[in-house]
Amino acid sequence: MKMIPRFRTALRVVSWLATACLLLSLRLPVSHLPQGGVQASVLRGKKVYGDQCLSCHQVDGGGVQGMNPPLIKTKWVLGDKPTLIRLVLNGMTTAVEINGDSYHNVMAPHKDLTDLQIADVLTYIRNSFGNKAKSVSQQEVKLIRAQTK
Amino acid sequence: MRFYSLKAASAVFGLFAVASCAQAGDTTQHAQGQQLPAEDVQITVPAGFHTLVVAEGLGEARHLAVNSNGDIYVKLARLKDGKGIYRLRDTNGDGKADQITGFGNYTGTGIAIKGGYLYASSDEEVFRYPIGSNQEVQNPDKPERIVTGLLARHEHESKSIALDNDGNIYVNIGAYSNACQLEDRTKGSPGQRPCPILDSAGGIWQFRADQLNQTYGDDRRYATGLRNVVGLDWNTQTNTLFVMMHGRDQLHDLFPDMYDTKQSAELPAECLYELHKGSNGGWPYIYYDGLQHRKILAPEFGGDGKKTAGEDAMDPVYAFPGHIAPNALLFYTGSQFPERYRHGAFVVFHGSWNRAPEPQKGFLVAFLPMNNGKPTGEWEVFADGFAGGPDQVASGRAKHRPCGIAQGPDGSVYVSDDSKGTIWKISYSGK
Numbered sequence: 001m002k003m004i005p006r007f008r009t010a011l012r013v014v015s016w017l018a019t020a021c022l023l024l025s026l027r028l029p030v031s032h033l034p035q036g037g038v039q040a041s042v043l044r045g046k047k048v049y050g051d052q053c054l055s056c057h058q059v060d061g062g063g064v065q066g067m068n069p070p071l072i073k074t075k076w077v078l079g080d081k082p083t084l085i086r087l088v089l090n091g092m093t094t095a096v097e098i099n100g101d102s103y104h105n106v107m108a109p110h111k112d113l114t115d116l117q118i119a120d121v122l123t124y125i126r127n128s129f130g131n132k133a134k135s136v137s138q139q140e141v142k143l144i145r146a147q148t149k
Numbered sequence: 150m151r152f153y154s155l156k157a158a159s160a161v162f163g164l165f166a167v168a169s170c171a172q173a174g175d176t177t178q179h180a181q182g183q184q185l186p187a188e189d190v191q192i193t194v195p196a197g198f199h200t201l202v203v204a205e206g207l208g209e210a211r212h213l214a215v216n217s218n219g220d221i222y223v224k225l226a227r228l229k230d231g232k233g234i235y236r237l238r239d240t241n242g243d244g245k246a247d248q249i250t251g252f253g254n255y256t257g258t259g260i261a262i263k264g265g266y267l268y269a270s271s272d273e274e275v276f277r278y279p280i281g282s283n284q285e286v287q288n289p290d291k292p293e294r295i296v297t298g299l300l301a302r303h304e305h306e307s308k309s310i311a312l313d314n315d316g317n318i319y320v321n322i323g324a325y326s327n328a329c330q331l332e333d334r335t336k337g338s339p340g341q342r343p344c345p346i347l348d349s350a351g352g353i354w355q356f357r358a359d360q361l362n363q364t365y366g367d368d369r370r371y372a373t374g375l376r377n378v379v380g381l382d383w384n385t386q387t388n389t390l391f392v393m394m395h396g397r398d399q400l401h402d403l404f405p406d407m408y409d410t411k412q413s414a415e416l417p418a419e420c421l422y423e424l425h426k427g428s429n430g431g432w433p434y435i436y437y438d439g440l441q442h443r444k445i446l447a448p449e450f451g452g453d454g455k456k457t458a459g460e461d462a463m464d465p466v467y468a469f470p471g472h473i474a475p476n477a478l479l480f481y482t483g484s485q486f487p488e489r490y491r492h493g494a495f496v497v498f499h500g501s502w503n504r505a506p507e508p509q510k511g512f513l514v515a516f517l518p519m520n521n522g523k524p525t526g527e528w529e530v531f532a533d534g535f536a537g538g539p540d541q542v543a544s545g546r547a548k549h550r551p552c553g554i555a556q557g558p559d560g561s562v563y564v565s566d567d568s569k570g571t572i573w574k575i576s577y578s579g580k
Contacts, residue, residue, distance in 0.1 A: 055402050055413075055505050058545060064502040065550070065568065066226075091335070095303050104303040108335035 034123050034135045035116060041135060045124025048117045052110065053125075061129030069096050069103040071125050078126065078133045085136065085144040088118050115141040190548055192534045197487075197579045200532070203563065204237050204246040207570030211258040212309065212477060212553035213563055214267070218284040221246070221555070221563055223572065224260040224269055226307070233257060234269055236286070237572065244574055252289035258379070259310035259320070263358070268318060270308040272301035275320060277358070296320060296356050298364040300349050304333070305377035311390060313383050318358045319390055323377035324351035328397050328449050329433035336403050340449030344433050347373055351432060353381070353392065353424060374430035374462060375422070379499075380478035386492050387522035390424045391466070393475035393496055397436055397447070398503040404448045412454075414507035415440060418468035419475050421494065423522055431462025439468035467524050473511030474499035476552045480519075483560025486577045493518045495531060495562065497551045500542070508543035512536040514551055514564060532575060535566060 034041035049057075056068040063070035071077050076084060076096070091109035095102050110118070119138045126133035192200045209226035216222070221237040229235070232251025240247055259270035267278045267286055276292035295318070299308060305323025312318050327334050329344035329351075344351070355371040356363045363369070371390075380393040401413030408416065418439030422430060431437075435444045435458050444459040446452030469475065477497035481490045493516055500511035514532035518525045536547035553565035561576040 050506065051405070052402075055399060055503060058502065058505055060544060060546070062546065064545070067502065093303075093333075104306070106304065106333045108332065112336065 031139045032134065032137050034119060034137050038123065038127070038135050041120045041123040042127050044116075045120035045122070046128075048113070048121040049124050049128075052113065053121065056105065056107075061125065061131075063103065064105075066101070067103060067105040069098050071131070072129045073131060074098050077131055081122075081134070081136055081140060082144050084122060085118065085141050086148060088113070088122065089145060089148055111145075115139075115145065190534050190537045192532055192573060192575075194532050194575055198575055198577050201244045201574045201576070203239070203244065203572040203574050204249060205569065205571045207235055207565075207572065209256075209567045210235075210552065210565040210570040210572065211307070211567050212260045213555045213565045213572065214260045214262045215555045215557040215563060216262055216267075216280065216284060217558050219558060220284065221557075221572065222260055222262070222267060222269075223553075223565060223570075224257055225570075226256050226258060226567060228254070228256055229570075233271075234260070234289075246572070252286070253292070258307035261310050261312055261318075263312040264316075266358070268295075268310055268312065268358070270296075270310050270320065272306045272308055273297065273299050275308065275310060275318065275356070293361060295358065295361055296363050299354075300325065302350075305350075305395070307379060309379050309381055311381045311383050312358055313390070314385070314388070316358050318356050319371060319381065319383075320354050320356065321375075321378040321381060321392070322350045322352060322354055323379075323395075324432065326351075326433070327399060328403075328447055330449055334399060334403070338449075340433060340447060342434065342450060346433075351376060353378065353390070355426075371426055372424045372428040372430070374432045374434075376430070376432040379474075379476040380496060382478045382480050382494075384423075384480050384522055385482060386480075386520070387423070389522065391478060391480070391494070391522070392422050392424060393469075393478050394420050394422060394430060394432075395474060396420065396471060397432070398472070400448070407448055407454050410506055414504035415471045417445075418465070418471055419473055419498075420465035421467040421469070421475075421478075421496070421517070422463060423466050429462050431459040435459035435462055437465055437468060439471065442468070466522070467517055467528070469496065469498075469515070469528060470510060472501040472503040474501060477554045479554045479556060479562065481556065481562070483556055483562075485560025487579075489518055490516065492520050493525075495554050496528075497554045497564065499550050499552055499567075500536065500545065500547055502545055505545070509545040510542065512542055512547045512550060514554065532564065532573075 061071040088110050092107040095104045115138045118141045119136045123135040208229045210223045211226050213223045223235045225233050233255045234253035235251045237246035238248040255271040257271040261268045275296035278292045279287045281287045302325035304325045309321045324346050330338040332338035352373040353371045354369050377395040378392040396417040400408040401410050417436035434450050438445045443457050446456040446458035476499040479495045496515045498511035501509045512535045515528050516531040517528045535549040535551050536542045541547050549566040550568040552567040555563050564573045
């Protein structure tokens, strides 16, 4: 299919702009600090957890046998932050295996949550149920959301 | 005939297990004179009833069936030493299995014995094995495949089975969805009407018990609008199939403005239905509210928690509390138990998860007195204590989760646990 030359030029400009934006965003330091400090974020995150996550992952974060995975000291929760943020944004439809046990239920996407809510709930789960891992900031979520759009 | 040893038999039966099998072609491990480890939970039953641990450590023991000679066959959802079916045999009459052998290299839930055949299901297929006049399963490595190609999509994938007296086998095909939303379990995602899942799941399919390689076909669907049935049994008094449906989840999660967490924990009811060909349970468009005693339009389809709907859908025979997960159903036909149990229904409740943040419930065997397929009273707790205590029930961190039930030739019943794989025998002496 032939492209109209003007459209091709526009496309080129857009791609330059996108590249420039990406480079800029890489150069700018992304704050890893949660809004108002870790404690405040954990408290806000607990509320989000209660509203959005608790019914499947349970009060103690232990999940449900064969269905909903536990959030206790798993590589998903303690590991790479972008992967974890993407998981919350996009959900998951494939089974996941943790410590030899398989969990089958789907996880709904949570794009409707704000960057701050996602940052808070992830900071909460990374610092609850016996977990200890770095907090997640609003800006980190914002960056991943922009990449996954 | 080849059977396979249970490598962990010594672990199951303690350190005193005696391996005494050296005959070619028979590697069954005999464990005699051993003692079972102390029970880690105390099962409570009504006065005059007694419990006995028949076997332990089978892992994910789902449904079970008992042969006329007392052999117990257990279907596992996870292979144990490479085997998915275990036969438990008591050779010295003390009620405990002292000969445990495995066969079948597939996992699954359903198992039944009828007319000289053992039937067992994976999540996609149903097999059968002839049982010889010597009461042994013939060719355990070469079952006949009677049903194939059933959908199993990571949600409600287990296939339970039951047989009637006319050569038919009934198979549950659970809906791979909570409420048939466009995006499953996702807030704001609309319900799909008509629900495309119903053509091949969310119902009971009927097959011939003696034909090979049957699969989906228009005339095979027996009943529809049933979200997920795990417990089902043929009622020989009414000559009809009864099923226990797992009701939908997450009313509060998906519609927080309409349902608070307490309502969401109680709704909908877990329902007992009597089926006929063409029966419709109404899922996903309605659910049964056990508090209002009404079929309510599901919120994904325009409901508000009050609007009724589902005029084409059947009413339940009985409604149990919400989310407690009925995983097995047995109509008692024995004469060992007192008369009031005859023709009544035992329902095994696996235990809830979708009641959180409210305390969890279930993890028990219930009894519903019935006659001619109609309840004659309210349900009651028959066997309890599987979870280990009230804290384990409330948190859902149960030690054992009852999952299957079967009646033995002497009228005792057997209950399986798919958390650790304990098998209990419950019998009545009156003392």
